[in-house]
Amino acid sequence: MADSNLTEYVTLVSNDGFEFKILRSAACLAGAIKNSLDPTYGFKEGSDNRVTLPTINGVTLEKVCEYLYYNQKYAESKDAPDMEIPPELCLELLIAADYLDV
Amino acid sequence: MPIHQGLHGDEVDFENIWGAIASAFREIHTKNASRLSYEELYRFAYRIVLKKKGEDLYLRVRQFEHEWLSNEVRGSIQALFSPNVLASPQSLGGTTTNERRVAGEKFMKGLKQAWGDHQVCMSMLADVLMYMDRVYCQDNRRPSIYTAAMMLFRDDILKTPTSDVEGRLVLDLLTHVILDQIQMERGGDVIDKHLIKSCVYMLEGLHEDDQESEELRLYTASFEVEYLETxxxxxxxxxxxxxxxxxxxxxxxxxxxxxxxxxxxxxxxxxxxxxxxxxxxxxxxxxxxxxxxxxxxxxxxxxxxxxxxxxxxxxxxxxxxxxDDKKTELTRAIQKRIVDMGTDANNAAIAASQAPATTADAGEKGKSPAQEKNINMQTVAAIRWVEDVLHLKDKFEKIWRDSFQSDNLLQTALTRSFADFINSPTFPRSSEYISLFIDENMKKGIKGKTEMEIDSVLEKAIVLLRYIQDKDLFERYYKKHLCRRLLMNKSISNEVEKQMISKMKIELGNNFTLKLEAMFKDMTISEELTSGFKHHVDGLGEKDPKRIELTINVLTSMTWPLETMGGTGDEEGKRPKCNFPTAIDKIKRGFEKYYNQKHSGRQLTWLANMGSADIKAVFPRVPSKDGSFKERRHDLNVSTYGMVILLLFNDLPAGQHLTFEEIQAQTNIPHSDLIRNLQSLAVAPKTRILIKEPMTKDVKPSDRFSFNEGFNGKFVKIKVGVVSSGNKVESDRERRETEKKNDDSRAFCIEAAIVRIMKQRKELPHQQLVLETLSQLATQFKPEVNMIKKRIESLIEREYLERIDGASLDSYRYLA
Incomplete structure (x- = not known):
């Protein structure tokens, strides 16, 4: 139903109004985002290509997106460089990861 | 719900949230998801699970699905139960196949649709409830919500009765409908295979029990059993x-x-x-x-x-x-047919040879042309038999190759069946017939054929030989027939003869052909001797214009079956010496002297009954019927005896005669040989060189013979054939003799085998000795057990063996 709507990029929205345009393939590495966008299900997110995440703030979501790209880039390689994570974000990120099923 | 509430906010209002989830699920089930936010639903479920209300949520969802299936879906399925679907094939009352098919398809389509919808909705629900599956179900070992919902479909739809009055389950109805459709297809109808396959996939995806065990899939446990049975x-x-x-x-x-x-x-x-x-x-x-x-x-x-x-x-x-890996039934039928057809061939041969055999036996002494014909007919029957068998062989070979994919087991069966009828106890003549077949081909059959063709004829003979059990009997016949061919120069090609022998050598081993090869060797040595002797005579200097040329065959008496050549084997040893005319006698002595110089200590026995001579005969001028009046010269080819007889008339003044008794007294030719030779010289119409009085067919002692001056042959060269010189089927009497001789030589072979075995084993029980003897002799012949017993007795008598006293089994000990 949403086949024609299958864009290359999708938008992730944080609870403080930041929008992140991110490659669909990277975004779908997160289980919850993937499900929400599944074209066969026809949820609202799928037809809008836009996922609003009211539990995640902009700073955290930025880091999440960075990680999704990072993950996509180094998925195949063995010696990936460490990703820099500021200590103050650690807890927020863990909660977001559990929620998004990354 | 306030949007800015964090995930870990305080208490959750379960009932409220569930209400929202349940109404969303209803939307999903009615295909109205487009207005729903996945994230929101996911977040609801996430929070419930996070607040340790996972179990409540799980049970609620299951209850929701149970109610949905029972109230909404089951009704739509039941609406499809038209009487045409419910009709069983037994009570076809009024429904046509086509009606049943259409109704069945409608039912299956409905079911397939419900199943498909359920699957899609449940995977959406399962994704929304992903966090519950991940956390609650795994921690509490519950089946995932999707699996649980599939079981609900089984229980709430498939395993419910089709109606309140009928106990039959929807599942059974489905099985019945599918089977009915398949039956229609077997009958030639076209059915919707894809539709059935979808239903089959459904049955495969569901399990009989809640553990999802592999062997209890609904398809295997319920449908397949039924399917195989019907x-x-x-x-x-x-x-x-x-x-x-x-x-x-x-x-x-x-x-x-x-x-x-x-x-x-x-x-x-x-x-x-x-x-x-x-x-x-x-x-x-x-x-x-x-x-x-x-x-x-x-x-x-x-x-x-x-x-x-x-x-x-x-x-x-x-x-x-x-x-059946062994193909028992087919093998049995094939074997029976081979043996039947083979026995037919055997019987035909017996019938063809027996009818005239009675007369042949009666007139043993003098063979009239009529009897001669009978013998020929028997030979024809023999060759006919071989050809029949070969034909049979070709036929079954073809079937084996083309129809049985050259199957190994069947080949063994074919071989056994051929051996069975060829060696049938009611048909003892196969060895002789095969040898005769080869004989016939060596003398005539291969004339004008290419090497390839000859080779295939020989190969055929070998093929048959393979089946023969009593190889020794065959060897005896082959030797006899080969002997005739060699001595009488009947063979078309020595090369082919040798080829045949080397083939037999490959097939049956060295031992078998040893004597046959020795016969050829004798022939070669004899040729050398002949030319050596000629050279020797030339060297003597005296050029005698009347000199007689001598071609000699020196044969080793052990190798050649000479007694069979003599015709009257009983007189062996005391064979009367024929009186040769002086001229011949002189050259005979000359050769003996020459031979003794080369090989001292060897005894030469002259077999006059087997030789032949070329005589230049001059018939004087006498008026003949066509009015010509001149001398006629003929080259006569006669047997040695015939030559001896004719030479008697050289010394006789014209017009004189000799009586039978006088001839016999002067030549000392054995009675029966003399009769036969005189018959061919004086009775046979084309070679009547002597005149016999009185002119009857039979030769009596009082008969008188004189030189036929008026003899007039059509050709310069005349061959005076002596009755019975070719290779023929044996008469019954001859046959008994051959068998007796064969048995005698078998006795030696058996004894030799027993001694060989006992020498090695020292002691052996009776049964085992018999078995080993049989296996040792298998390549030559199959002796009767009785015969083996007799030989053991005889060996004990002669103190080669002794019985072991007190042994539990009959046992023997070898005495050195």
């Missing part, structure tokens, strides 16, 4: 009908088509896993339980063989192979 009944009935109404070939074709169809059906309509099982059912019902009847049908294997139905034979081979 198919069994169907094919059992079909087999019965077909056996009654079709011929064997048609039956085979049908059976094979059915097997193929079932295989295809498993691929297109059912599951491939069923393929082997249903094929087993078809094979059991159409083949295994019927193969005996099938093979024995009037149009069965026998008919196929007789009419060269190669394709049908191939079918029946294929079918039999499917159900």
């Amino acid at each position: 198919s069994r009944v169907f094919y059992r009935q079909e087999a019965e009908l077909l056996l009654r109404e079709s011929d064997a070939g048609g039956y085979c074709k049908h059976a094979r088509r059915r097997i193929y169809e079932e295989e295809e059906r498993c691929k297109s309509t059912l599951l491939e896993a069923t393929s082997a099982k249903i094929q087993k059912v078809v094979e059991d019902e159409l083949i295994k339980n019927r193969i005996h009847e099938l093979v024995e049908m009037e149009s069965g294997v026998r008919f196929m063989i007789d009419n060269e139905r190669l394709e049908e034979l191939n079918l029946i081979y294929d079918l039999n192979t499917r159900v």
Whole structure:
């Protein structure tokens, strides 16, 4: 139903109004985002290509997106460089990861 | 819900949130998801689980699905139960096949739709409830919500009765409808295979129990059992009908088509896993339980063989192979047919040879031309037999190659059957006939044939030889026939003879051909001797214009079956010496002297009954019938005896005569030989060189003979044939002699074998000794056990062996 709507990029929205345009393939590495966008299900997110995440703030979501790209880039390689994570974000990120099923 | 509430906010209002989730689920089930936010639903469920209300949520969802299936879905399925679907094949009352098919398809379509919807919705729900599956279900070992919902479909839809009054379950109805559709297809209808396959996938995806065990899939546990059973009944009935109404070939074709169809059906309509099982059912019902009847049908294997139905034979081979690695039934039928046909050939040969045999035996002394013909007929019968057998062999070889895929087991069976009838105790002449067949080909058959053709003839003979059990008897006949061919120069080609022997050598081993090769060697040495002697005589200087040329064959008496050549073997040893005319006697002595110089201590025995002589004869001028009046010269080729007799008349003044008794007294030729030679010289119309008085066919002692001055032959060269010189079938009397001789020589072979075995083993029980003796002699012949016993007795008498006293089994000990 949403086949024609299958864009290359999708938008992730944080609870403080930041929008992140991110490659669909990277975004779908997160289980919850993937499900929400599944074209066969026809949820609202799928037809809008836009996922609003009211539990995640902009700073955290930025880091999440960075990680999704990072993950996509180094998925195949063995010696990936460490990703820099500021200590103050650690807890927020863990909660977001559990929620998004990354 | 306030949007800015964090995930870990305080208490959750479960009932409220569930209310929102449940109404969203209803939207999903009615395909109205587009207004719903996945994230929101996910977040609700996430929070509930996070607040340790996972169990409540799980149970609520299950309850929700149970109610949904029972209230919404079941009703729509039940709406499809038209009387045409519910009608069982037994009570067809009023419904046509087509009506049933359409109704069945409608029902299956509805079910397929409900199942498909349920699957899609449940995977959406499962994704929304992902966090519950991940955390609650795993921690509490619950089946995932998706699996749980599938079980609900099984219980709330498939395992509910079709109606309140009928106990039948929807699942049974589905099975029944599918089977009904398959039955329609077997009957030639076109059905919706994809639709059925979808239903089959559903049954495969569901399990009988809640543990999801592999072997308890609904398909295997419920449908497949039923399917195999109804198919069994169907094919059992079909087999019965077909056996009654079709011929064997048609039956085979049908059976094979059915097997193929079932295989295809498993691929297109059912599951491939069923393929082997249903094929087993078809094979059991159409083949295994019927193969005996099938093979024995009037149009069965026998008919196929007789009419060269190669394709049908191939079918029946294929079918039999499917159900029986050993192909017992087919093998049995084939063997029986071979033995039957072989026995027919045997009987034909016996019939052809026996009718005249009675007269042949009666007139043993003098053989009239009529009897001669009979003997010839027997020889023809012998060769006919060999050709029949070869024909049979070719026929079955072809069937074996073209229809039985050169199957090893069947080849063994074929070989055994051929050996069976060739060595049948009611037909003792196979060895002799095969040897005669070779003889005939060596003398005439191969004339003008290419090497390839000759080789194939020889190969055929070898093929038959392979079947012969009593190889020693064959060797005896072959030696006898070869002896005649060699001494009388009857062979067309020495090369081919040698080729044959080397073939036999490959087939039967060195021992077998040893003596045959020795015969050839004797022939070669004799040629050298002849030319050596000629050279020697030339060297003596005296050029005698009347000199007689001598060609000599020196034969080793052990190697050559000379007694069979003499015709009257009983007189062996005291064979009367023939009186040779002086001129001959002189050259004979000359050769003896020459031979003794070369090999001292050897004794030469002259076998006058086996030689021949070329004589230049001059017949004086006498008026002949055509008015010519001149001298006539003829080169006469006569037997040695004939030459001796004719030379007597050289010394006789013209017009004089000799009586039979006088001739016998002067030549000392054995009585029967003399009669035969005189018959050919004085009775046979074309070679009447002597005149006999009185002119009768039989020769009596008082008969008088004189030189036929008026003899007039058409050709310059005249061959005076002596009665009975070719290789013929033996008369019964000869045959008994041959067998007796053969038995005698077998006795030696058996004794030798026993001694060899005992020498090695020292002590042996009786039974084992007999077995080992049999196996040692297997390549030569198959001795009777009785004969072995007798030889053991005889060896004990002669103190080669002794019985071991007190042994539990009869045992023997070797005495050095």
